[in-house]
Amino acid sequence: METLALLGGKRCVTARPASPTWPRYSPRGVATVALMLATGRGLAQGQVVDDAAVRFAAYHGMQYALATDSGTGALLSALAGCGIAPGDEVITTPYSYGGTTGCLLHYGAVPVFADVLPVTGLLDPALVPARITPRTRAILVVHLYGQPAEMHALQAIAREYKLALIEDASQAHGARYHGQLVGTLGDAAGFSCMSTKLLAAGELGMLLTNDRDVYDRAALLGQHTGVLRRPPTARGGGLSAAYLPYVDSLGYNCRATGIDCALLLDQLPRLDGWNRTRAANRDRLTAALRDLELLDIPVYPPEIEPGYLMLTMTFHPERAGVSRETFVRALAAEGVRAFVYLDCPIPQLPRLHGPAPAAPWQAARTRATAPELPVCTALCRNAFQLSFGALTEPEPRLLRQYADAFHKVVAHLPALRALEGQRVLV
Template sequence: MSQSFVPPLDLQSLLSPHREAIAEAVSEVIASCGYILGPKVEAFEQAFAAYCEAPHCIGVNSGTSALHLATRLLDIGPGDEVITTPYTFASSAWCVSYQGATPVFADIDPATFCLDPAAVEAAITPRTKAIVAVHLYGHPCEMDALKAICDKHGLALIEDAAQAHGARYKGKRVGSLGNMTCFSFYPTKNLPCAGEGGALVTDSDELDSHGRALRNHGSIERYFHHEVGYNYRMEALQGAVLGVLLPHLEGWTQARQRIAHRYHELLDGLPLELPREAEGCESVYHLYTVRAPERDKLIANLKEQGVGTSNHYPRAMHLQPCYEGLGYKEGSMPVAEKAAQQAVNLPMFPTMTDEQQDRVCAALRAYFR
């Protein structure tokens, strides 16, 4: 058996079969000299909207920009509060802060790492305007409960699906469940581009037309600016790459699910908390995240055995220095804080071989012996 290092992610093996098609699509963009938006981006927008089972997709330059557009489109501003998870990447909160509003954190479900609806309801005040529901690690949030809360209190619901391309909740794709859904195509994501990229998906004609203007300097007609906008346009090169790779996403998702289910079987019985899908949810396993009481010791041991890991996220957002002014303390979000101390991501990528996975599991068994 080969003893080569098993990486947490192997982009080269994933993209190598598609290099010629990517190069051809990129060459077409270069030959056209149309580097911003244009036909490649428009074609991808249409294809990705169809994939998400939604009418509209707005291609932008990052997932962070997509989230910011969502809060701007909802007229969130100073004095408003938006509830989100403390166990996420910073952009889920940045989009609130960018608008001068206040992010309010609610604790997570210990089984799924997603927002706990009961904690969300407890965090609502008269100033609450929206919820940003993060489908973390590729697992959908409990959307029925969150939508019921939004309906009860008159709130908007933004899906942060940066890690959940193609995930399903009760048969429906994420992207068709809230008011707007935000995606990232950062190279490590389930659908990667060749740099930064993102998208905002919606079923609203009004939000679509307004969002397209805002991403393009607030302009519908060139050099006429009806409001202050942003330079959030997707580059044609990224649209070209995404257009080549999108048809392969479903196959990659099935491979991730197969690998995850194999992990379930091979790791059963070890003193680890394994990820499980909640009823009605279909995860796309952006990450395969387990919990271990002595996480850092485990990471060091696996590295010595030639197994790479990653850690999303070692410090919850409510304890980040940038949000000290919000008044949260250690113990404010006990479930998220425990996850930050115990969670570790095992190698997970669609081209992972059974041999590589066997090595990971053998290393874990050796550690626990």
């Protein structure tokens, strides 16, 4: 049996992906951006930004989209849009990219964490009602790794307790839940479209809503004066008359650039096709890994159609006798793009405790609450991810080699145990 690459053997993965670079743009998209640079036209606000918002809303079948500078900007705008005030409590997940909680803290809202489901790591709706207090105003849920969260249950809770429901769809462009696109399932949604995402457009963000008031308040927060004074259009643009007296220069600047919007316009028509291929690639790989009892891999019913930015898997170190870190290092050495995306529950991050570099959110920080988070803690210890968003072409050869790499590493667990033993002795 070939020695592990980690121990000096040959790598399993030698195939170059059929889709080698990400993000990827069509020659027409590149020419559009080149023209913008050559002429200096549309670099900041303008027609391209409006077009991107209109097309993004239309793709989702939603009334309004607001282009922002980032996913963070979209989520901040969504909080303002939903009428959240500093000091309001928002129930959210401890298992996400920090930006989900970060936007709450920066806004002055108080994050109240509820634990997540095993294997998928998505917010567990059953644990949400117990976290509701008279100060709760919203639920902020994440479609983590591209997997749609349990939205029907969360919608019912939001309705019953009169809470806003905000989706962080940053990792799940084009994912569907019971046939409905994520980002269309709450009162507002924020998307990051930065360059590693399924829609990758520089540093762009997008807010979606069907509620004109949500749109207007969101725009007022971060779009600055010139844009806001234009007449409103059917799909956004400008502000409704009731908000015009508040147009001034006191806002944030969460505005998008024209270049980023041109990149989004270039990719958007191809999103569904890319996602279908990502899903087929994912099915091919997971079918080849099902016999590995050391791994829990999510199984989705047909009505759940993730976007597959990353594949998440939970490793069982106690069964393997090897730590997750060593297992992932061995996979990575074989050429599998495996890594640990989240290794600490958000409420345990150092900046939320004790002395830390100055941040404008001290008050919200000290009021943040988290119960015991056994599932999130276990995922932070045992889960790992594969990077998948770039695999937009069929990749039979590459994924066969990925599967071979998993089987090879599992077959070599004794060598990995010996390696870990050596390290202890050294």
